[in-house]
Each structure stands twice: as structure tokens, then as C-alpha cells.
Amino acid sequence: MPTRDLFSAIADPTRRQILDLLCQREMGVGELVETLGLAQPNVSKHLRTLGEADLVHVRVDGPRRHYRLRPERLRELEEWLAPYRRMWADRLDALERHLDQLDDDPDHKEN
Amino acid sequence: MPTRDLFSAIADPTRRQILDLLCQREMGVGELVETLGLAQPNVSKHLRTLGEADLVHVRVDGPRRHYRLRPERLRELEEWLAPYRRMWADRLDALERHLDQLDDDPDHKEN
DNA sequence: CTCTCATATTCCTTGACAGGCATATTCCAT
DNA sequence: ATGGAATATGCCTGTCAAGGAATATGAGAG
Numbered sequence: 001m002p003t004r005d006l007f008s009a010i011a012d013p014t015r016r017q018i019l020d021l022l023c024q025r026e027m028g029v030g031e032l033v034e035t036l037g038l039a040q041p042n043v044s045k046h047l048r049t050l051g052e053a054d055l056v057h058v059r060v061d062g063p064r065r066h067y068r069l070r071p072e073r074l075r076e077l078e079e080w081l082a083p084y085r086r087m088w089a090d091r092l093d094a095l096e097r098h099l100d101q102l103d104d105d106p107d108h109k110e111n
Numbered sequence: 112m113p114t115r116d117l118f119s120a121i122a123d124p125t126r127r128q129i130l131d132l133l134c135q136r137e138m139g140v141g142e143l144v145e146t147l148g149l150a151q152p153n154v155s156k157h158l159r160t161l162g163e164a165d166l167v168h169v170r171v172d173g174p175r176r177h178y179r180l181r182p183e184r185l186r187e188l189e190e191w192l193a194p195y196r197r198m199w200a201d202r203l204d205a206l207e208r209h210l211d212q213l214d215d216d217p218d219h220k221e222n
Numbered sequence: 223c224t225c226t227c228a229t230a231t232t233c234c235t236t237g238a239c240a241g242g243c244a245t246a247t248t249c250c251a252t
Numbered sequence: 253a254t255g256g257a258a259t260a261t262g263c264c265t266g267t268c269a270a271g272g273a274a275t276a277t278g279a280g281a282g
Contacts, residue, residue, distance in 0.1 A: 005124075007118075007121055007122045007124075007127070008122050010118060011118045011119050011122035012239090012240080013116075013118075014240085016118070016191075019195075020194075023194050023195065023198065028258085028259095029258075029259060029260095030258070030259090038241080039241070039242060039243080040258085040259070040260090041241085041242080041243080041244095041259085041260075041261080041262095042240075042241055042242080043259095044259060044260055044261085045240085045241090045260085045261085046240090047259095047260095048260080048261095060249095062248095062249060062250065062258090063248065063249040063250065063257065063258050063259075064249095064257095064258060064259080065258080065259065065260095069195075069198065071195045071196075071198040071199040071202065072199055072202070074192060074195045074196075074199065075199060077188070077192060078192060078196065080127075081185060081188060081189060081192075083131075083134050084130075084134060084180075084182045084185045085182075085185075085189065087134070087180065087182040088182045088183055088185070088186060119269095123269090123270080125270085139228085139229095140228070140229060140230095141228070141229090149271085150271075150272065150273085151228085151229070151230090152229085152230075152231080152232095152271085152272080152273085152274095153270075153271055153272080154229095155229060155230055155231085156230085156231090156270080156271090157270090158229095158230095159230080159231095160269095173228090173279060173280065174227065174228050174229075174278065174279045174280065175227095175228060175229080175279095176228080176229065176230095
């Protein structure tokens with residue numbers, strides 16, 4: 001049971017950057033600190049947040065800790081998107097652009 | 112050009128609830144106030160935020176304003192998800208192969 | 223024009239959170 | 253046991269955003 005909301009976890013740009021990096025390969029804290037140019041404590045805090053959202057998994061290796069992406073949780077986001085994806089799927093898009101044009105053009109005679 | 116970050120726009124639960132409601136049909140502010148049980152000014156503020164993120168569109172109808180969902184912007188989220196979706200597909204495949212291996216090798220010791 | 227209804231904007235207070243800094247913890251090697 | 257490297261945690265401060273209350277805008281009815 002994740003103790004942190006998924007949406008708020010990915011709301012932070014730095015955290016998204018971390019996820020992006022971990023998308024390629026598992027990484028240690030030191031590597032992330034170098035790449036992000038952030039202070040180590042802050043990186044650790046972001047990693048903790050991501051962990052609380054079940055977005056990363058730690059592999060303890062001696063004194064080092066390697067963080068690996070755990071993409072399953074993002075399926076929740078995919079599921080959340082589903083109803084909306086249905087909306088842009090077909091010709092509704094074109095209809096919507098049409099309606100937008102009507103709304104944005106007050107002089108247009110409709111009736 | 113949206114003036115508001117998409118991820119921070121959908122980070123708020125109330126705003127997600129609004130999006131969910133608008134997924135069904137276009138709605139006026141009053142309707143949303145009733146449904147959400149929130150004060151009207153706050154609803155208006157959330158709607159403004161959603162508008163700044165290009166997630167909703169206003170249809171002015173006399174003194175009333177009807178808000179309609181604008182799902183195109185969520186495609187950005189879909190695109191952001193793409194690399195990760197590939198990962199959980201791979202991991203599922205791996206899990207499947209793993210389970211198959213267990214089936215083929217019942218005495219395999221784990222951990 | 224005025225009154226009223228629907229909605230937007232402003233001000234205020236409060237809570238959450240990011241970043242910087244100092245310090246604590248954990249593990250390994252010697 | 254002790255020291256050092258890698259990482260985590262606590263404290264502080266500034267910033268931002270949400271919710272509440274009061275008020276301003278805007279449009280139609282009379």
C-alpha cells in the first residue's frame with residue numbers, strides 16, 4: 001500500500017527527471033547527484049518520496065543503494081487516462097475544434 | 112501556449128474530480144459547486160487553473176459559463192508514459208517467462 | 223437604470239514542500 | 253574497535269497553493 005499519492009509524486013519536475021534517468025538503467029545515489037547537479041540530501045529525499053509512491057525499488061549493495069524503476073505503478077496512470085483517451089480517439093476531436101471555432105468567433109451566425 | 116504545467120494541474124484531487132465530471136458532459140459552475148460541495152470561488156479558481164493548463168474550455172452562455180473538457184492536452188501525458196509503458200510490458204514478459212520457468216522447474220530455489 | 227443572479231477576483235491564513243546546510247546512520251576495510 | 257565513504261534524516265527558510273470569506277464584475281430582466 002503506497003503511502004504517497006501517485007499524481008503528487010510525479011508532479012515535481014526533478015522527480016520526473018529521476019524517473020527518466022532510471023528508465024534507462026538502475027542507478028546509485030551518487031550517479032544521480034552528479035547528473036542532477038543537486039545536493040545529495042535532496043536527491044535522497046526525492047528518492048524517498050518516489051519510494052513511498054512505489055515508483056522505485058532499492059537494491060542494497062554494501063553501503064551503496066541502487067535505485068531501480070518500478071513501472072507497474074504507472075499503469076494506474078494509464079488506467080486513469082483510459083476514459084479520456086476514448087474522447088480523443090475518433091472524430092470527436094474534429095468536432096471539438098469546430099465547436100471551439102464557433103465559440104471563439106462571436107460574429108459567426110449560427111441560427 | 113499553456114501557462115500552467117500539466118502535471119501540477121492534475122496533481123490536485125479536486126481538479127481530477129472536476130475532469131472526471133466533465134468527462135461525461137459539459138457542466139456549469141453551479142452544477143460543479145453542488146456536486147463537489149465546495150465553495151463557488153474555489154471551484155472557479157480550480158476551473159481557472161484547468162483553463163490555464165488548456166484542459167478545459169469555456170462556453171459563455173449569457174451570465175452562465177459552461178465548461179467543457181479538452182482532452183487533447185492529455186495526449187502529452189500519454190506520450191510521457193510511452194517509455195514506461197514499454198518497460199512494464201517487458202517486465203510482464205519477464206515475469207511470465209519466469210513463471211513458465213518455475214512451472215518447468217518446480218524444484219528451483221528462489222532467494 | 224437598477225436589481226439580481228451567476229461567476230470571477232482579491233485578500234488572508236494556513237499547510238505542504240523544495241532546497242541548502244549540518245548532522246546522524248550504516249556499512250565496509252584496516 | 254576505528255575511520256572513512258555512501259547515504260539518510262532533521263532543522264530552517266522561502267515559496268507556492270488551497271480553502272474560506274468578502275467583494276467585484278458582468279449580463280439579463282423589469
